[in-house]
Amino acid sequence: MASTASRPVVASQKVLSLLDHLHNQSRAQESSFAMFLFYMGRYIRFLFSKQPQSSSFDDFVRDKFIALEPEKCDFLYLLARASGAMNVVEAGTSFGVSTIYLALAVGQNVASKSTEPVMPGKGGKVIATEKEESKAAKAREHWQQAGQEVEPWIKLLEGDLLVTLPKQLGETDAVDLLLLDIWTPLALPTLKLVKPKLRHGALVIADNTSSVKLLYKDLLDYIHDGTNGFRTMTTPFSGGLEVAVYLPELAQ
Numbered sequence: 001m002a003s004t005a006s007r008p009v010v011a012s013q014k015v016l017s018l019l020d021h022l023h024n025q026s027r028a029q030e031s032s033f034a035m036f037l038f039y040m041g042r043y044i045r046f047l048f049s050k051q052p053q054s055s056s057f058d059d060f061v062r063d064k065f066i067a068l069e070p071e072k073c074d075f076l077y078l079l080a081r082a083s084g085a086m087n088v089v090e091a092g093t094s095f096g097v098s099t100i101y102l103a104l105a106v107g108q109n110v111a112s113k114s115t116e117p118v119m120p121g122k123g124g125k126v127i128a129t130e131k132e133e134s135k136a137a138k139a140r141e142h143w144q145q146a147g148q149e150v151e152p153w154i155k156l157l158e159g160d161l162l163v164t165l166p167k168q169l170g171e172t173d174a175v176d177l178l179l180l181d182i183w184t185p186l187a188l189p190t191l192k193l194v195k196p197k198l199r200h201g202a203l204v205i206a207d208n209t210s211s212v213k214l215l216y217k218d219l220l221d222y223i224h225d226g227t228n229g230f231r232t233m234t235t236p237f238s239g240g241l242e243v244a245v246y247l248p249e250l251a252q
């Protein structure tokens with residue numbers, strides 16, 4: 001992993017060190033043999049039954065980060081900064097690692113657009129979503145450790161996002177960026193839920209669209225279909241990272 005000194009993220013040394021620490025923990029889990037077996041089992045299960053998920057899947061990953069790799073998080077941060085994102089939806093929060101990058105970007109975007117002193121948490125938000133209570137608690141702990149640069153910019157919805165998100169979206173301005181880092185069967189339903197709120201030019205980012213392309217078939221078919229208003233490419237990060245832009249006027 002690149003050292004924090006050469007990474008593009010603007011944050012205090014405290015936050016950068018926390019991120020290093022969390023990524024190290026996540027990477028140690030990802031490189032375990034148990035995790036390898038788990039991913040293989042999931043894929044094989046899908047090939048035979050078309051069901052990638054099961055309750056044993058949820059049990060196995062309850063104490064796992066499954067965080068986006070640092071390079072993808074850096075890219076996500078840069079995309080959020082470049083697009084001036086103020087309202088972000090994160091589908092799948094886990095222990096809150098990617099959320100920290102998004103919150104940094106939102107807070108910094110709000111500050112750069114404001115002529116008044118910034119009130120932490122006012123003027124922008126990352127709507128984070130996590131269904132596992134223990135994971136949500138851990139994520140909150142990490143954001144508290146990160147402090148004022150991060151914590152005030154996050155609103156965590158606990159529970160199934162298909163239930164929690166609709167009400168929150170009703171109270172939210174246009175969404176600038178949607179991160180789909182969720183179990184694959186939920187990716188398209190989540191996109192369809194958020195789509196009416198996407199602003200023109202909004203970014204939709206989905207992880208591992210090359211490595212588990214089959215599991216993402218419905219999402220990829222949808223965003224490749226010109227009538228739905230997306231223009232998309234799979235960027236060449238490990239496993240593939242889909243970056244789609246919502247341009248509804250191009251829908252034909």
Ligand SMILES: C[S@@+](CC[C@H](N)C(=O)[O-])C[C@H]1O[C@@H](n2cnc3c(N)ncnc32)[C@H](O)[C@@H]1O
Pocket residue numbers: 065066067068091092093094095096097098099129130131132135159160161162181182183186
């Ligand atoms: C890949 S992890 C997210 C990792 C996180 N984005 C990061 O990079 O640190 C996906 C998470 O989605 C959560 N999840 C799965 N189904 C969900 C649902 N229906 N509603 C909310 N969260 C869900 C899982 O519990 C898991 O923690």
